[in-house]
Amino acid sequence: MKWHRIQALLMRHLYLYQRSFPRLMDILYWPVMELLLWGFISIYVAKLNVGGFNVVTVLLGAVIFWDLLSQSQRSVSVAFLEDVWERNFLNIFVTPLRISEFLASAVILAFVRIVMTGVVMGILAAIFYKFNIFIFGFYLVPFVVNLLIFGSALGFFTTAIILRYGTSAQVLAFGFLFLLQPFSAVFYPVSVLPAFVQPIAYALPSTYVFEGMRGVITTGSFSLGYFALALLTNAIYLALILWYFYKMFAKVKIKGRLMKLD
Amino acid sequence: MFVIETENLVKKFNGVTAVDGLSLRINEGQITGLLGPNGAGKTTTIQMMLDLITPTSGTIKIFGKDMKHNREEILGRINFSSPYVALPGNLKVWENLATFARLYGVKDIKKKIHELADFFEIRNLLQKMTSSLSTGQLTRVNLTKALLNDPELLLLDEPTSSLDPDIADKTRIMLKRIQKERNVSILYTSHNMEEVEELCERVIFISNGKLKDDGTPAELVKKYGHNDLNDVFLSIARENEELKNKNEK
Numbered sequence: 001m002k003w004h005r006i007q008a009l010l011m012r013h014l015y016l017y018q019r020s021f022p023r024l025m026d027i028l029y030w031p032v033m034e035l036l037l038w039g040f041i042s043i044y045v046a047k048l049n050v051g052g053f054n055v056v057t058v059l060l061g062a063v064i065f066w067d068l069l070s071q072s073q074r075s076v077s078v079a080f081l082e083d084v085w086e087r088n089f090l091n092i093f094v095t096p097l098r099i100s101e102f103l104a105s106a107v108i109l110a111f112v113r114i115v116m117t118g119v120v121m122g123i124l125a126a127i128f129y130k131f132n133i134f135i136f137g138f139y140l141v142p143f144v145v146n147l148l149i150f151g152s153a154l155g156f157f158t159t160a161i162i163l164r165y166g167t168s169a170q171v172l173a174f175g176f177l178f179l180l181q182p183f184s185a186v187f188y189p190v191s192v193l194p195a196f197v198q199p200i201a202y203a204l205p206s207t208y209v210f211e212g213m214r215g216v217i218t219t220g221s222f223s224l225g226y227f228a229l230a231l232l233t234n235a236i237y238l239a240l241i242l243w244y245f246y247k248m249f250a251k252v253k254i255k256g257r258l259m260k261l262d
Numbered sequence: 263m264f265v266i267e268t269e270n271l272v273k274k275f276n277g278v279t280a281v282d283g284l285s286l287r288i289n290e291g292q293i294t295g296l297l298g299p300n301g302a303g304k305t306t307t308i309q310m311m312l313d314l315i316t317p318t319s320g321t322i323k324i325f326g327k328d329m330k331h332n333r334e335e336i337l338g339r340i341n342f343s344s345p346y347v348a349l350p351g352n353l354k355v356w357e358n359l360a361t362f363a364r365l366y367g368v369k370d371i372k373k374k375i376h377e378l379a380d381f382f383e384i385r386n387l388l389q390k391m392t393s394s395l396s397t398g399q400l401t402r403v404n405l406t407k408a409l410l411n412d413p414e415l416l417l418l419d420e421p422t423s424s425l426d427p428d429i430a431d432k433t434r435i436m437l438k439r440i441q442k443e444r445n446v447s448i449l450y451t452s453h454n455m456e457e458v459e460e461l462c463e464r465v466i467f468i469s470n471g472k473l474k475d476d477g478t479p480a481e482l483v484k485k486y487g488h489n490d491l492n493d494v495f496l497s498i499a500r501e502n503e504e505l506k507n508k509n510e511k
Contacts, residue, residue, distance in 0.1 A: 008364030012350075086350035091407075094312045094342045095365040096334040214276040256275060256306065256315045 001101050009092075011103035013079065017252045026074070031067040031117050032124060038063040040120070054218070060131045061217045062187050062210060066122045068114045069147045069206060070177055073112035076155020077105075077173035084167060090259050098219075099249055103242075107152045114148060139222045143209045146230040150205045151177075153238045160248040166257075185210045205233040263290045264326075265415050265447040266311060271320035272503055273306050273471075280306045280361075282471035283320070283333045293441055293448040294480075295462035297455075298497035302470035308417050324415065343408040344419035345401055355384070355403055357509030358392055359410065366411035378406045381439065382436065398429035405436065409444075416440070416448045422457060430454075434461055455492040465491070469502040 003113045017023050041060040083089050092102075123129040133140070158172040183197065184206035190198055212226035252258050266288035273281040281303040288294050298304050309315040311322055313333050314341060322329040324336045349358045356375065363371040375494055379385045382402040387395060395403065401421065408416060421437070422430040434457060452458050459479045467474040467482070475482060475498070479491050486494045 002367065004367050005365050008361050011364060012353070012357070012361045015353050020352075082350075086352065088350050089349060090314065090342075090344075090347045091349060091362070092365065093314060094337060094340075096338040097361065097365055098334065121300075166509075250316070253314065253316045256309065258314050259309070 001098065002096075002098055003099050005095070005101045006082070006105045006108065009102065010108060013082075013105075013109050016082070026078075027071065027113055027116055031064075031071070031082060031121050032069060034063055034123050035124055036128070039125065043129070046053060056129055057131055057217050058214060059187060060125050060129060061133060064118065064125065064133060065143070065147060065213050066181070066186050067121060068118055068144060069151045069209075071113045071117045072110040072148050072151025073154040073158070073172065073177050075113045075160045076106040076152050079106040079109050079211075080159040080162070081170060081173060083166075084162070084170075085194060095099065095132055099246065103156065103245075106155065107148070109243055110155065111148055114144070114151075118144070129218075136216050136220075137218045139220075140213065142222075142227050143187075143212050143216075143230065146209050146227070146234055149234045149238060150230075152210070153172055153234065153241045154180075156245045157241045159161075160245040163245075163248045163252050180204060183207070189214065203233065205230045205237065208233065264288060265324065267321075267323040268307075268311075269321045269324075271307070271310065271322065273303070273310060273315065274318045279332075280471055281317075282470065284468065284473055285355070285467060286473065288447065289464065290447050291441075292443050292463045293450055293461050294464040295458040296364055296449055296451045296468065297458065297495065298456045298468040298474070299502050302468045302502065304468060306420065306471075307468070308342075308419060308449070308451065309414045311417060312340075313337065322502055326448070326469070338411060339413060340415040340417065341408040341411060341413040342419070343404045343418045343421060345397070345404065345421065345424055346419065347404075348400065349392050349407060351391065353392055354388070355390055355392055355395070356388040358403070359388075359407060361480070362407050363410045374410060377385075378409055381409075382406050397424050398426070401425060401429070401433055402436075405440075410438065413446060416446050418448060418450045420452050421450070422452065422454065424455065428502055430457070437461060455490065455495050458490075459491045466503065467494075467498055469498055470505060474498055 038059055042056040046055040083092060122133045125133060152247050154177060161172055162169045183201045183202055184204055189211065190207060193201055208226040208230035212223045212230065215221060215223045217224065239260045264287045266286065268284055268286045271281055271284040272279070284303070284307060296304050296307070298358055306315060311324065311329070311502055313329055327336060331467050353361070359375045360371055363374060368374050379388060382405060384399065384402050384406060389405065391396060392403065399442060405421070423434050437448065438461065443450055450462060462479060464477065465479050465482060466476050477485065482494050483489070483491055486497060488494050488497065
């Protein structure tokens, strides 16, 4: 991989973002709205005093983590769609750019976006709800890294589907993650799910991240087991999805559809 | 020395043969016209040369190297321009050029862009949004992009289509200058036969995905017993159409 080619794609996104209000809104608007909504719900539930634990802390932690995952997936998918929308595929793929460089730039962009989202949400949570997520510091970092990996892998997956089935499938870029939300134990532990659904939950890296995150926030202890399982399942998903992506890319080149993705 | 060599190149899409055993040799340092009626297989052939489409069978060698195993090196030494492939309209001209300069690993990006902007007289356009440019301006910006990596081979797909006669003439003059001053080999598709006669030292006609004829414009005009290349094109196109109808029956 050549850094100058990854940098070229990153600079292109920087050029776009610096004067695109809708793109900045995509990073900040939805996360802030969700934070406000769930923050007030949490306060209300806390006042009912039914949880027996700090509802605000657990729910806000979940909302912030969910948004980091969502940003990561959407960022990768949209980075690809930008080239589809601008019909720029031919231009970039007649350069020596490798697919791996294209994907690497999307992951770096996703990382930048989740850092921005995380910092903004963290600051707002501290101001509005006296919830300081940063005090958990380094305990949460390994889980955030797992969210970046899983979100990126899902971004590659939706991108591969769009490559294969065309832009009519682009709705997946914005909605696919929500299919996994009920099974990822985002706002509740896996034990709440019916027994027959639990194996699905345990097959997802996001489940271990959210269970681990709850452990850090409620008990202050880091679960190496959850972290290891998140990493392991992530490695499996990433390998399978990358295989599928490369296969779809090759298929699109055989079918001559790379230039017709609009 | 040949800059491009294809051997028995075949491309089939769902059983339909778009390119049928095409063997070509493109000379170094010349402007070569790749001609043929619509659906003859020109665009598919060029896209296979750029590794955008995978051939069904056959080989493509560029600079004597197999495209399949030397993609990165080859694409770093060639470039492509087409009015049908616009640069992203949501970036400024400078931003687009800087992005592609980085993709090609250009060392001094600012110097290179300014040098080419002077050559194509687009300095005043560099800070404009690409979407705001006229067709003629876009063509010059596209050609600027196509020279960022000092290519040894340029693939141009109908570079003057949709340009008014004045801008088209200026573009042809620029292309001649590029070829002469930089010794770039150019493979060129066009439906404007006058332009081809003016620009190309050699012409390759393809029809139904096969090599139909090959020679200098004067040789082909003489061979077919016509007055100009336009009539040669028409007779090949009509023959192509008859063959297609016959095959369909």
